[in-house]
Amino acid sequence: MDEIFIRGLVCYGYHGVFPEERRLGQRFIVHLRLGLNLASAAAADNLEQSVDYGAVCQTVQRVVEGEPQQLIERVAERVCETLFTQFPKLEQIEVEVVKPGAPIPVPFAEVGVRLVRQRTAR
Template sequence: MDKIYITNMKFYGYHGVYPEEQKLGQRFNVDLVLGCDLINASNSDNIEHTVHYGQAYEITKEIVEGEPRKLVETVAEQISHALLQQFTILTSCTVKVIKPDPPIPGHYDSVAIEITRTRS
Protein backbone atom coordinates (compact mmCIF):
# COMPACT_ATOMS: atom_id res chain seq x y z
CA MET A 1 0.00 0.00 0.00
CA ASP A 2 1.18 3.50 -0.81
CA LYS A 3 1.12 6.21 1.84
CA ILE A 4 0.75 9.95 1.98
CA TYR A 5 2.20 11.70 5.04
CA ILE A 6 1.05 15.08 6.30
CA THR A 7 2.96 15.78 9.49
CA ASN A 8 3.24 18.29 12.30
CA MET A 9 0.17 20.32 11.41
CA LYS A 10 -0.32 22.91 14.16
CA PHE A 11 -3.64 24.14 15.51
CA TYR A 12 -5.17 25.83 18.54
CA GLY A 13 -8.22 24.16 20.03
CA TYR A 14 -10.32 23.88 23.17
CA HIS A 15 -10.37 20.14 23.82
CA GLY A 16 -9.80 18.59 27.22
CA VAL A 17 -11.36 17.09 30.29
CA TYR A 18 -10.56 20.03 32.56
CA PRO A 19 -12.70 23.20 32.40
CA GLU A 20 -9.63 25.42 31.96
CA GLU A 21 -8.67 23.48 28.81
CA GLN A 22 -12.03 24.22 27.24
CA LYS A 23 -11.85 27.86 28.39
CA LEU A 24 -8.22 28.77 27.67
CA GLY A 25 -7.46 26.31 24.89
CA GLN A 26 -4.09 24.90 23.93
CA ARG A 27 -1.87 23.85 21.06
CA PHE A 28 -2.46 20.61 19.18
CA ASN A 29 -0.27 18.97 16.55
CA VAL A 30 -1.64 16.39 14.13
CA ASP A 31 0.09 13.83 11.92
CA LEU A 32 -1.72 11.93 9.17
CA VAL A 33 -0.72 8.76 7.34
CA LEU A 34 -3.13 8.15 4.48
CA GLY A 35 -3.07 4.70 2.92
CA CYS A 36 -4.12 4.39 -0.70
CA ASP A 37 -3.11 3.12 -4.12
CA LEU A 38 -1.30 5.93 -5.93
CA ILE A 39 -0.65 4.14 -9.24
CA ASN A 40 -3.42 6.01 -11.09
CA ALA A 41 -2.19 9.37 -9.79
CA SER A 42 1.41 8.66 -10.73
CA ASN A 43 0.42 7.47 -14.22
CA SER A 44 -2.08 10.25 -14.94
CA ASP A 45 -0.31 13.13 -13.16
CA ASN A 46 -3.83 14.26 -12.18
CA ILE A 47 -4.69 15.58 -8.72
CA GLU A 48 -8.17 14.05 -9.05
CA HIS A 49 -6.53 10.62 -8.63
CA THR A 50 -4.93 11.35 -5.26
CA VAL A 51 -5.58 13.12 -1.96
CA HIS A 52 -5.45 16.89 -2.18
CA TYR A 53 -3.15 17.83 0.72
CA GLY A 54 -4.73 21.24 1.15
CA GLN A 55 -8.20 19.76 1.50
CA ALA A 56 -6.95 17.18 4.02
CA TYR A 57 -5.37 20.02 6.02
CA GLU A 58 -8.56 22.09 5.96
CA ILE A 59 -10.71 19.14 7.08
CA THR A 60 -8.31 18.51 9.96
CA LYS A 61 -8.18 22.19 10.89
CA GLU A 62 -11.97 22.51 10.93
CA ILE A 63 -12.26 19.63 13.39
CA VAL A 64 -9.35 20.53 15.69
CA GLU A 65 -10.28 24.22 15.81
CA GLY A 66 -14.00 23.44 15.93
CA GLU A 67 -16.37 22.14 18.58
CA PRO A 68 -14.61 21.35 21.87
CA ARG A 69 -14.37 17.69 22.86
CA LYS A 70 -13.25 16.20 26.15
CA LEU A 71 -11.02 13.56 24.58
CA VAL A 72 -8.44 13.82 21.83
CA GLU A 73 -9.53 10.28 20.95
CA THR A 74 -12.85 11.78 19.82
CA VAL A 75 -11.03 14.44 17.80
CA ALA A 76 -8.92 11.81 16.04
CA GLU A 77 -11.99 9.67 15.31
CA GLN A 78 -13.78 12.63 13.75
CA ILE A 79 -10.76 13.44 11.58
CA SER A 80 -10.38 9.87 10.33
CA HIS A 81 -14.11 9.59 9.61
CA ALA A 82 -14.18 12.88 7.68
CA LEU A 83 -11.09 12.02 5.61
CA LEU A 84 -12.36 8.54 4.71
CA GLN A 85 -15.65 10.10 3.68
CA GLN A 86 -14.09 12.87 1.60
CA PHE A 87 -11.45 10.83 -0.23
CA THR A 88 -12.74 7.58 -1.70
CA ILE A 89 -9.19 6.63 -2.72
CA LEU A 90 -8.27 6.09 0.95
CA THR A 91 -8.17 2.54 2.23
CA SER A 92 -6.80 3.52 5.65
CA CYS A 93 -6.23 6.60 7.72
CA THR A 94 -3.89 6.93 10.71
CA VAL A 95 -4.36 10.04 12.82
CA LYS A 96 -2.01 11.07 15.61
CA VAL A 97 -3.16 13.93 17.85
CA ILE A 98 -0.44 15.43 20.03
CA LYS A 99 -0.90 17.69 23.07
CA PRO A 100 2.43 19.45 23.64
CA ASP A 101 1.26 21.13 26.86
CA PRO A 102 -1.28 18.95 28.70
CA PRO A 103 -2.22 20.15 32.19
CA ILE A 104 -0.58 17.27 34.03
CA PRO A 105 2.51 17.32 36.23
CA GLY A 106 5.76 15.80 35.10
CA HIS A 107 8.58 16.17 32.61
CA TYR A 108 7.88 15.06 29.02
CA ASP A 109 7.80 16.43 25.48
CA SER A 110 4.11 15.76 24.85
CA VAL A 111 1.31 13.26 25.14
CA ALA A 112 -0.40 11.78 22.10
CA ILE A 113 -2.89 9.23 20.86
CA GLU A 114 -2.88 7.49 17.50
CA ILE A 115 -5.71 5.65 15.80
CA THR A 116 -5.91 3.77 12.52
CA ARG A 117 -9.20 3.30 10.71
CA THR A 118 -9.82 1.38 7.50
CA ARG A 119 -12.55 1.55 4.95
CA SER A 120 -15.12 -1.13 5.65
Protein backbone atom coordinates in the same frame (compact mmCIF):
# COMPACT_ATOMS: atom_id res chain seq x y z
CA MET B 1 -0.43 0.33 0.04
CA ASP B 2 0.88 3.72 -0.96
CA GLU B 3 0.82 6.67 1.44
CA ILE B 4 0.50 10.40 1.62
CA PHE B 5 1.93 11.72 4.87
CA ILE B 6 1.46 15.03 6.64
CA ARG B 7 3.49 15.81 9.73
CA GLY B 8 3.23 18.63 12.20
CA LEU B 9 -0.10 20.22 11.28
CA VAL B 10 -0.65 22.80 14.03
CA CYS B 11 -4.19 23.63 15.13
CA TYR B 12 -5.70 25.48 18.07
CA GLY B 13 -8.60 23.83 19.86
CA TYR B 14 -10.56 23.77 23.09
CA HIS B 15 -10.46 20.08 23.96
CA GLY B 16 -9.91 18.69 27.42
CA VAL B 17 -11.47 17.39 30.58
CA PHE B 18 -10.61 20.43 32.69
CA PRO B 19 -12.60 23.67 32.47
CA GLU B 20 -9.41 25.73 31.92
CA GLU B 21 -8.56 23.71 28.79
CA ARG B 22 -12.00 24.26 27.35
CA ARG B 23 -11.96 27.96 28.21
CA LEU B 24 -8.40 28.91 27.22
CA GLY B 25 -7.68 26.41 24.47
CA GLN B 26 -4.28 25.15 23.38
CA ARG B 27 -2.20 23.93 20.47
CA PHE B 28 -2.66 20.46 19.04
CA ILE B 29 -0.27 18.90 16.55
CA VAL B 30 -1.57 16.37 14.05
CA HIS B 31 0.41 13.80 12.05
CA LEU B 32 -1.30 11.81 9.29
CA ARG B 33 -0.53 8.80 7.14
CA LEU B 34 -3.13 8.30 4.45
CA GLY B 35 -3.22 4.91 2.72
CA LEU B 36 -4.47 4.69 -0.84
CA ASN B 37 -3.44 3.45 -4.27
CA LEU B 38 -1.38 6.15 -5.96
CA ALA B 39 -0.43 4.18 -9.10
CA SER B 40 -2.92 5.88 -11.42
CA ALA B 41 -2.06 9.35 -10.06
CA ALA B 42 1.64 8.69 -10.60
CA ALA B 43 1.08 7.32 -14.11
CA ALA B 44 -1.27 10.12 -15.21
CA ASP B 45 0.40 12.95 -13.24
CA ASN B 46 -3.12 14.04 -12.33
CA LEU B 47 -4.29 15.34 -8.95
CA GLU B 48 -7.83 14.05 -9.57
CA GLN B 49 -6.42 10.53 -9.32
CA SER B 50 -4.96 11.27 -5.89
CA VAL B 51 -6.04 13.16 -2.76
CA ASP B 52 -5.37 16.88 -2.43
CA TYR B 53 -3.33 17.11 0.77
CA GLY B 54 -4.02 20.84 1.04
CA ALA B 55 -7.73 20.04 1.24
CA VAL B 56 -6.96 17.28 3.75
CA CYS B 57 -5.12 19.79 5.97
CA GLN B 58 -8.02 22.24 5.83
CA THR B 59 -10.46 19.46 6.73
CA VAL B 60 -8.37 18.34 9.69
CA GLN B 61 -8.00 21.92 10.87
CA ARG B 62 -11.80 22.40 10.80
CA VAL B 63 -12.29 19.27 12.90
CA VAL B 64 -9.56 20.03 15.47
CA GLU B 65 -10.55 23.69 15.76
CA GLY B 66 -14.25 22.82 15.79
CA GLU B 67 -16.56 21.41 18.43
CA PRO B 68 -14.74 20.86 21.73
CA GLN B 69 -14.34 17.29 22.95
CA GLN B 70 -13.19 16.02 26.32
CA LEU B 71 -10.72 13.48 24.94
CA ILE B 72 -8.20 13.69 22.13
CA GLU B 73 -9.20 10.11 21.39
CA ARG B 74 -12.55 11.49 20.22
CA VAL B 75 -10.86 14.28 18.26
CA ALA B 76 -8.73 11.72 16.42
CA GLU B 77 -11.77 9.53 15.71
CA ARG B 78 -13.66 12.52 14.29
CA VAL B 79 -10.68 13.30 12.05
CA CYS B 80 -10.83 9.75 10.65
CA GLU B 81 -14.61 9.79 10.17
CA THR B 82 -14.53 13.14 8.40
CA LEU B 83 -11.62 12.25 6.12
CA PHE B 84 -13.23 8.96 5.06
CA THR B 85 -16.44 10.84 4.26
CA GLN B 86 -14.80 13.63 2.27
CA PHE B 87 -12.09 11.65 0.48
CA PRO B 88 -13.46 8.40 -0.96
CA LYS B 89 -10.08 7.29 -2.34
CA LEU B 90 -8.68 6.84 1.18
CA GLU B 91 -8.50 3.22 2.31
CA GLN B 92 -6.59 3.64 5.57
CA ILE B 93 -5.90 6.53 7.93
CA GLU B 94 -3.35 6.72 10.69
CA VAL B 95 -3.75 9.87 12.74
CA GLU B 96 -1.78 11.09 15.73
CA VAL B 97 -3.09 13.95 17.82
CA VAL B 98 -0.41 15.38 20.08
CA LYS B 99 -1.27 17.64 23.01
CA PRO B 100 1.96 19.48 23.90
CA GLY B 101 0.35 21.49 26.71
CA ALA B 102 -1.46 18.63 28.43
CA PRO B 103 -2.00 19.29 32.15
CA ILE B 104 0.40 16.63 33.40
CA PRO B 105 2.11 17.38 36.74
CA VAL B 106 5.52 16.02 35.70
CA PRO B 107 7.84 17.03 32.85
CA PHE B 108 7.16 15.25 29.56
CA ALA B 109 8.26 15.55 25.95
CA GLU B 110 5.07 14.59 24.17
CA VAL B 111 1.71 13.01 24.85
CA GLY B 112 -0.99 12.06 22.39
CA VAL B 113 -2.99 9.30 20.78
CA ARG B 114 -2.57 7.35 17.57
CA LEU B 115 -5.48 5.69 15.79
CA VAL B 116 -5.35 3.46 12.73
CA ARG B 117 -8.61 3.00 10.86
CA GLN B 118 -9.54 1.07 7.71
CA ARG B 119 -12.38 2.07 5.45
CA THR B 120 -15.32 -0.22 6.02
CA ALA B 121 -17.00 -1.94 3.09
CA ARG B 122 -18.86 0.53 0.91
